[in-house]
Amino acid sequence: MTTAAPAPVPASGGRDLPHPATGEIRLESVLHALSDPMRLRIVRELAAEGDELSCSQFGLPVTKSTTTHHFRVLREAGVIRQVYRGTAKMNGLRKDDLDDLFPGLLDGVLAAADRQALRLGDG
């Protein structure tokens, strides 16, 4: 009831991605997903934009294959939601679900990341 819509034939073709239900999200998986610099960077950009972004819009310094891999890890951990929109795959933060499950966690991590970026002159 919380999430996990039965995917009633999305608007696009018939391509839908498997997402964990809200209740299935494990804290350890979220922390692990966020502990990779590349993925933390993705999540930070996503949070900064506040909207959905396509995979190729992040300008990550890795190949497409690796990019796909990182987005998959984030999706399977329940951190992001992915939806096809034509040929592009739009990525959105699952902030609502995460906040419902672990209030303050995402904001805490994001604030910590911002703080560290500032401290290291990377912000």
Place this chain on the structure above:
Amino acid sequence: MTTAAPAPVPASGGRDLPHPATGEIRLESVLHALSDPMRLRIVRELAAEGDELSCSQFGLPVTKSTTTHHFRVLREAGVIRQVYRGTAKMNGLRKDDLDDLFPGLLDGVLAAADRQALRLGDG
């Protein structure tokens, strides 16, 4: 400047452990350290006790070697502080340093862990 005392011959023998200075703590390392169930369990117990505990007091379901490994990871990530006290090695959470560096992060993770433990009937 903040921490990293020059270790002026501790009270015990001459055994001191290398800890990262407060400014050297990296968010990714902290998240990675916390993303392991065994280590998250250690940190939760440490936070619940609020005081220093020896390594052997945690009754972890792994061997001594593995226990040593996990405590080392936590120490090198800057999550805990370890001090020798006779033959025992006392472990304490670096809550002050962590809160100074990443306000709300540790509390957020701890709260999330409590919540999940309750939800899964493990608390």
Place this chain on the structure above:
DNA sequence: CCCGTAGTACGACGAGTACCGTACGACCTG
């Protein structure tokens, strides 16, 4: 001094992961 206890060091092993390249599939546009 000898022994027991607490923890370390080192080597090993299996599993997972971050990365790549290439080949492929899905979709839009001409």
Place this chain on the structure above:
DNA sequence: CAGGTCGTACGGTACTCGTCGTACTACGGG
């Protein structure tokens, strides 16, 4: 339909990690 773009799948490689066992060191007590 042909071609271009976006992303996937698969296979491979090198590295990390969690775990163990055994041998070892440090400290305290009889």
